[in-house]
Structures are given as C-alpha cells and as structure tokens.
Amino acid sequence: MIDLSTTYLGLKLKNPLVASASPLSKNVEQVKRLEEAGIAAVVMYSLFEEQIIHESLELDHYLVRGTESFAEALTYLPEAGTYNLLPDRYVANVEQLKKSVSIPVIGSLNGVSKGGWTRYARLIQDAGADALELNLYFIPTNPVVPAQGIEDAQVELVADIKSSIKIPLAVKLSPFYTSLPHFVKRLAKAGADGLVLFNRFYQPDFDIEELNISHTLDLSSSSELRLPLRWIALQHGQVDVDFALTSGVHSAADVLKAMMAGAKVSMMASELLHNGADSVANILAELQTWMEKHEYTSIKQMQGSMSQKSVAEPAAFERANYMKVLSSFTDLP
Secondary structure (H helix, E strand, C coil): CCECCEEEEEEECCCCEEECHHHHCCHHHHHHHHHCCCCCCEEECEEEEHHHHHHHHHHHHHHHCCCCHHHCCHHHCCCCCCCHHHHHHHHHHHHHHHHHCCEEEEEECCCCCCHHHHHHHHHHHHHCCCEEEEECCCCCCCCCHHHHHHHHHHHHHHHHHHHCCCCCCCCEEEECCHHHHHHHHHHHHHHCCEEEEECCCCCCCCCCCEEEEEECCCCCCHHHHHHHHHHHHHHHHCCCCEEEEECCCCCHHHHHHHHHCCCCCEEEEEHHHCCCCCCHHHHHHHHHHHHHHHCCEEEEHCCCCCCCCCCCCHHHHHHHHHHHHHHCCHHHC
C-alpha cells in the first residue's frame, strides 16, 4: 500500500497536495469540491495589510465625521451594516470554512510592516485556522532604504506575529534576496515554522494604444518549477523548517520533483483555476502509479532524495551547472 501522507507545519496531511492562496477559497462549495477530489489542505486567499489599514481609517472617518457640528452628533454614525469591514468578513470566512470542511485551513496575511493590523493574525487563529501563512510580498522602490533595513523589518514582523499566536507560522518569500540562505536562517530563528518558495510577482504591462498600465494575470506553467526546486534542494537539511514548493506545480511529475528536492508539500493554484478540482484526483492517481512502478512505498521515502545534501554531484545546483548548461548548447546557426 502506497503511503502518500506527509507532515507540514506539524499538520498530518493525507497527501502533499495543498491548494495555495487563490480566489477559489472565497467559495465554500469550491473548497468542498477540492476536498472531495483529494486536496490535503487549503490556504485561504490573502488578507492584505493595505486593506486592513484602509478600512480601519475609513471606519474612523465615518465615526468622527461631524461630531463637533451639533450636540446631536451621534446621529452622524453610519447605519449598522454599512461599514462591515472586509477584514472582519475575512475572519468570518475562515470560521465558516473550518465548519464546512475537515481538511486543515491555513489563513493568509499579506504584509511587510509592524503595526496594529498584525492583531488579525490572532483573530484568524481564534476563528479556527490550523496555521497561518505570512506573505512577504514587497517591491523595494525607495533608493534610500538599504537591503539590510528591509530584511530587518521583515524579520521583526515575523517575530512579532509569531509571538502573538500559538498556531504554526509559515512565511512566503520571493526569490529576490541578496543571500537567501542567510535570510532563511534569520526567519527560522525569528520563529518561522515553514517557508513557502516562491511568490509570483504579477508584472504590469503597457497598453501602447490607450497609454496606460495594463494589469494582466498570467497563470503559471511547469517551467516555473525550476527556481523554487533549486532553492529547496539547496536548503533542505540546512535549516530546521518545513519547505513548501509553490509556482509551477501542474502535474504528478512536478509534485515528485518537489518532494525529491525536500519539500513537505506542493502548493498549486494555477492548475486548479485552469482545470478545476478534477485535476487533483488525476494528479494523485498518476502519483501513486509512478510510485508503484518505481517501488516507492511512501512520500516520506523520497523527500530530500535529490537535494544537494543527498546527490552525488551537489555542484549541479550551483555555478558549475550554469557552465555545463551553456556549453551543452551547440546547435548554433
């Protein structure tokens, strides 16, 4: 009997397939279909720091507007229900989802600075989330702020959130750090239980006819798997955290590669958005067939088997591989 189970953030999962943060988790029925198809856990869509701050300020505006105009200033309060804050709805959605499915539900916060908004980490926990994913989605544009300052602030944020919750904390990163291994160790020391590699940056485009910015969502492809695959393979066994691979997971082969690199789970969104819940059952069936054919008895047996720590040629993950790839291309015109 093939054992597809794995452990991520201390959660025992029936297999390594996790639905990553996407619009799918906004609909309970869609998550139910994913659960029926075999998905092992789901990460909620992200609640953004900007959304929390904006709606908090907007509520404050309506509460104080006109309070010094008349003695009957209380009549200026908005009617009940007109300021149902999006952050509060998010917490309610976590609670509803937990009541509707039996698989683990992981909350998702997207932010980069310390502040009052971080109390939502505790609210998400109290709503029943099994773990929390902090998405450090940040594009540095200020030339005055050094890289060290940015990293220090993010490490402090991780420590701040970790100290306020009891559930496991995963941190979702971009690949754009000067020394990713060093930063990973700092995050682990700050309390991160897991790391999710990597975030996808959605790049704006130019509409040259309308002369404005065009926002386009391009779903991932399996070719994007290589970047997180490389870094998880390099970091496996070097730091005491659970790795999750995201970006480019579309097939059973992608999942197998992620496990062999050292990931505990493979997270997918684009595949589910494109092909629906049925793809989960298909991937799991193909995964089991491959493992039977190659005489693997469990997912745990293969985890990290192709990491830098385990392979005969660890330099293949480093600069030597770059030279070999370039020299192997001889089909010149």
